[in-house]
Amino acid sequence: MTNTEETIVALATPSGTGAIGVIRLSGPDAIAIANSTFKGKDLAKQASHTIHFGNITDDDMILDEVLVSLFVAPKSYTRENVVEISCHGSNYIIESIIKLLIKKGARLAKAGEFTLRAFLNGQMDLSQAEAVADLIASNSKTSQQVALQQLRGGFSNQLQGLREQLVQFASLIELELDFAEEDVEFANRDQLKKLIHDISRVIGTLVQSFELGNAIKQGVNTVIAGRPNAGKSTLLNALLNEERAIVSHIPGTTRDTIEEVLNINGINFRLIDTAGIREATDAIEKIGVQRTMEKIAQSALVIYIYDAALLTDEELNSDLTKLQQQGVTALIVANKADLLSSQQIEKLNQSGILAISARERTSISELRSKIYHSAIKEQLDGNETLVTNIRHLEALQRTQEALADVLRGIDSVTSDFLSMDIKQALHYLGEITGAVTTDDLLDNIFSKFCIGK
Numbered sequence: 028m029t030n031t032e033e034t035i036v037a038l039a040t041p042s043g044t045g046a047i048g049v050i051r052l053s054g055p056d057a058i059a060i061a062n063s064t065f066k067g068k069d070l071a072k073q074a075s076h077t078i079h080f081g082n083i084t085d086d087d088m089i090l091d092e093v094l095v096s097l098f099v100a101p102k103s104y105t106r107e108n109v110v111e112i113s114c115h116g117s118n119y120i121i122e123s124i125i126k127l128l129i130k131k132g133a134r135l136a137k138a139g140e141f142t143l144r145a146f147l148n149g150q151m152d153l154s155q156a157e158a159v160a161d162l163i164a165s166n167s168k169t170s171q172q173v174a175l176q177q178l179r180g181g182f183s184n185q186l187q188g189l190r191e192q193l194v195q196f197a198s199l200i201e202l203e204l205d206f207a208e209e210d211v212e213f214a215n216r217d218q219l220k221k222l223i224h225d226i227s228r229v230i231g232t233l234v235q236s237f238e239l240g241n242a243i244k245q246g247v248n249t250v251i252a253g254r255p256n257a258g259k260s261t262l263l264n265a266l267l268n269e270e271r272a273i274v275s276h277i278p279g280t281t282r283d284t285i286e287e288v289l290n291i292n293g294i295n296f297r298l299i300d301t302a303g304i305r306e307a308t309d310a311i312e313k314i315g316v317q318r319t320m321e322k323i324a325q326s327a328l329v330i331y332i333y334d335a336a337l338l339t340d341e342e343l344n345s346d347l348t349k350l351q352q353q354g355v356t357a358l359i360v361a362n363k364a365d366l367l368s369s370q371q372i373e374k375l376n377q378s379g380i381l382a383i384s385a386r387e388r389t390s391i392s393e394l395r396s397k398i399y400h401s402a403i404k405e406q407l408d409g410n411e412t413l414v415t416n417i418r419h420l421e422a423l424q425r426t427q428e429a430l431a432d433v434l435r436g437i438d439s440v441t442s443d444f445l446s447m448d449i450k451q452a453l454h455y456l457g458e459i460t461g462a463v464t465t466d467d468l469l470d471n472i473f474s475k476f477c478i479g480k
């Protein structure tokens with residue numbers, strides 16, 4: 028995976044021209060290698076967490092004026108010696124300095140190798156390392172907060188405590204195996220049952236939190252469906268507050284699906300404008316309609332909009348039946364309220380249908396709130412632990428199954444089988460925090476990082 032005897036180097040800032048570029052070195056020789064290229068103070072004699080001005084030189088040629096930050100092991104991100112060289116952000120300078128550092132004995136870091144080392148050296152557990160990747164990728168306040176919470180160990184601490192209690196039981200049961208002849212019971216079965224129930228409850232909550240966690244991290248696929256001229260494009264524009272989709276008077280002209288992202292309270296709703304769900308008459312339209320049905324099937328939320336001034340109750344019911352046949356519960360929106368009488372609007376309100384005018388932009392904020400609450404059932408208070416990672420979800424689900432096995436066997440199977448079931452549950456829990464890892468798993472996680480992270 029990574030040979031920690033080697034000192035690695037990579038650009039830590041994005042490549043391309045910028046005001047500064049930060050080159051990071053980590054490993055036993057980081058300070059010595061940097062020192063061999065640095066004209067200024069003797070870096071080997073400087074204290075940790077200090078910054079030094081000087082030149083990087085290749086033989087006698089000055090490559091750049093730089094600032095060098097020193098982090099002496101173990102007080103660094105990787106717990107190894109780390110040097111960060113802030114140079115001018117030109118591709119040429121950055122490349123020349125990295126080449127020079129390689130010539131002096133460093134090797135180019137692999138994707139995620141700095142964070143991998145931080146994990147291997149005990150700086151953070153696996154779920155925290157993954158949170159680093161999430162934090163870098165976060166694109167809204169909510170996703171940033173969820174990643175930060177995980178980075179601070181909220182998620183791991185909760186699991187670690189549970190795992191320790193279960194380990195204790197496992198060892199008591201192991202002890203019973205040593206005294207198999209005497210038929211003693213060290214592990215109180217009622218207490219074990221209670222513990223398993225407690226753990227299952229916590230894990231159940233974590234598993235449930237994935238829906239929200241995933242929505243925060245990935246966004247919610249949302250489809251606006253409705254007949255031609257219902258006002259889908261106008262609604263899309265009203266929601267986005269900009270003129271993006273082309274609004275036209277000819278039915279069925281929004282032929283291509285358009286994707287836009289709408290941010291409501293920190294959740295990204297990926298809005299897909301569609302070609303309508305009525306029976307298609309011509310070939311191009313048909314493709315659009317087929318695509319609409321595919322999009323509807325893939326979406327987590329469907330907003331069905333109709334022209335309330337035009338559509339008859341029969342037509343409306345026929346559309347809703349079609350959606351139902353797809354297994355879709357749609358958020359129903361009556362459009363063109365500006366053309367309705369107040370009695371008609373009142374009647375819609377009474378049946379729980381939101382009446383809006385996409386063109387006049389009335390009741391759009393009510394609609395935004397409805398969209399949010401259709402997708403996000405739970406309340407976010409900013410402190411809860413949310414599972415955002417599919418790998419964690421799967422490990423939690425497998426833990427749940429293993430715990431169910433323990434419960435099933437608790438009164439009937441012998442200690443050795445019970446011990447095996449508990450170990451299985453411990454294994455899956457350990458996969459989340461990295462107490463149990465394989466090279467493949469680590470490869471899979473860290474290869475998704477960028478180089479320099």
Ligand code: GDP
Pocket residue numbers: 253254255256257258259260261262273274275276278279280281362363364365366383384385386387
């Ligand atoms: P789409 O085919 O479903 O995308 O419908 P469009 O957004 O292109 O709208 C079709 C027509 O209905 C356009 O002429 C819009 O200006 C009009 N329209 C959209 N929303 C409203 C509304 O709230 N009130 C009225 N009176 N007309 C609207």
